[in-house]
Amino acid sequence: MRVLASVLRDYEDLGLEELELDDPGPGEVLVRILAAGVCHSDYHVVSGDLPLPTPMVLGHEGAGVVEAVGGGVSRVRPGDAVVLNWLPSCGHCRYCLDGRPELCRQPAVAAQHGTLPGGRTPFRRPSTGEPVYQFSLTGAFAERTVVPEAGVVPLPPGVPAHEAALLGCSVLTGTGAVWRTARVQPAESVAVLGTGGVGLNILQAARLVSAWPRIAVDANPRRLETAQGLGATHTVLAGQGGELDRILELTDGTGVDAAFEAIGRPETMALAFNATRPGGRAVLVGVAPPHVDLRVNAFAFPSQAKTLTGCWYGQSWPARDIPALARLHAAGVLTLESLASRRYRLDQLEEALQAMLKGTVTRALILPSG
Amino acid sequence: MSPFRDSEDLHQSLGGFFDTLTTSPEGQLIHRVGGSILFIFHHPEGRILWSPLPPPGSWPAFRVLRGAETASVEPLLTFEQDGETAHRFWLGEIDLAQALARQQLRATGPLSRAMKLLPHLDPVYPRYAAWVAARPGPA
Known part of the structure; x- marks a missing residue:
């Protein structure tokens, strides 16, 4: 399927592109992105301070709705509201078993390569077939993305996407x-x-x-x-x-x-x-x-x-901690509303990054669906 | 233990492999860096510098300078490491982020310009392994 995405073509060179997005493979999930926070980590990639391969779809603090699932996916189904987890740990390495999933090497290595854990990226340029890499196994500055099953965390009902997105990085961290x-x-x-x-x-x-x-x-x-x-x-x-x-x-x-x-x-x-x-x-x-x-x-x-x-990632366990934070928000204990102070379209990512750098926004949100 | 006997061995062996890259497709990647890259080695001591040769697309893509002759060019990027780390890097056995975090590798200059080349180096690693296997000596 074709999707619009904000693509880092090379360092300091952002632009909106139409990309081909693969269907979710086994153990993968297709998510329609409703909101994605703009984080300093995104800017670190733009500036090259966090050197990652290009071209790349940035954005990692996202929330949306599951649209399709690949074979073997059991934890979510189409229609579920989810937050993206940019550190989908393997669940069986020494760090995962020690309760330190944020140190798991599998997503760290995939993130360095800009791919999913299997080594492929779901985004491609339609004209050339050139792979377009994916930031931190997410790529949330796109209308839709494909992520591992462990890369989504189902949300309790009642948290709007523009607030839920923040749970996926800044609040958790x-x-x-x-x-x-x-x-x-x-x-x-x-x-x-x-x-x-x-x-x-x-x-x-x-x-x-x-x-x-x-x-x-x-x-x-x-x-x-x-x-x-x-x-x-x-x-x-x-x-x-x-x-x-x-x-x-x-x-x-x-x-x-x-x-x-x-x-x-x-x-x-x-x-x-x-x-x-x-x-x-x-x-x-x-x-x-x-x-x-x-x-x-x-x-x-x-x-x-x-x-x-x-x-x-706040030494967190996203599958445990994101729902817990959502419950604290629902109980009126945790503030999310005032954290996301301005919303932008997908083609306004550059503007959103500048606002973040100047400190004129608390947290800029990209709404890929407009 | 270093895979290189001494500075001469390092300059000839690793430098010789770098010579082969100057006419390889990956050699053209240096033009995306936009300047020279200096590799400083310890155990054994050594210096090798890649100096791009314009225009992009022409061959050889860069010159390989060794030892004292590297002083004639101002590098844009510098990577400092011991001989064993360098050897393992070109075998594709080094996680660069981990090596930087452990200070096995120190980089100065605009690192991002080099990092974006990393995904293109995958075909180079087996060629280095073959180069090492074909070379007489301890490595």
Whole structure:
């Protein structure tokens, strides 16, 4: 079938194209995309900071409806509302069995190649038959996509697609960083460096476990205002120097119990480590380019016993955690409405990316069906 | 243990294989990088540089410089690794993202320009394995 998709033709070169989409093969699912969030990870691919093969259909934070299933698919059927899971783990490797599916190598290797786990991509250019790769086994900036069965998570009823899409990445990542990786406890202090889509969900998750104070750090005053609405008790305008001093002042000179970096820059990663109290946890959530190294003080590890760690996809188990987050939203506990602040058509991806970079949107949403 | 006896062996062996790439279809990929690529090796020490030869489509696609002669060209991209990592990379046995994460491989410059070539290297790996098998020596 033919579908419209926003295609990264080469780095920094995006365009709308009509592509041929294969029918779902055994163990695969055809999903009509209703909404897809625009994430910094998408931009990292556009800029080449996350180097992946091109041409590629971007978009990984998606929600939609199952239209068809391939042979052997049993967990979903046509008509089901689903969220895309961009890390469909194999379920039987050492990491999956250890309860760490986000570390499973199978989807990681497929994602590096821009394909499904079997090594093929479902998208092709009709005129030449040239394969068009698929970002993170999803490719959500398209009218429809084909993903593995484990790449969809059925949704409980009542969550609109434009909110459900966010559960597929930014909400799962942010909440997981707080609840699973840092395991923040009530009355612990937190600092969040970078208040984009993931950072706001880190703040929201910290609020839900009664962390205090919750310090938001960002160079964009508008984002800091949004952060206050989602849980920040204090804000620090970055980019003028003194960010570390300000965080130390707000924590009686000791540093925070848990610091989160949600930007992906080595400077702010080091700041997160330096702003953490002795014995505390610094969690790196932002994605730096794969060849970038980080410089932190070596003596601080034995002398201050800090933990420096990171998390991928919020250390989550999407099939378990996405429905749980949807239930929290339905109960009025978890905010989704104010996170998705503007909607764009498929041909407006460039505009949506620019709005995200300028910080004029909380989370831009692409609605492939218009 | 390094598969290369010494710098001379590395320059001749790996450099010789790179020479074969200059006239292969994959050799043209260097024009998509837009500049020279310097490989710095340790254990044994060595330097090999690919310098593109315009225009795209002509042969050979690039020059292979070795050792001190690499200093004559300013590289766009640099990959630094030990000899064994390089050997395993060209055998297709290295997960690049993992190697970067473990600092077995250090890259400087616009990495994305090289990374987009990776999907096209699959036919090259068996040719390197055949090159190694046909070569006298420990590797």
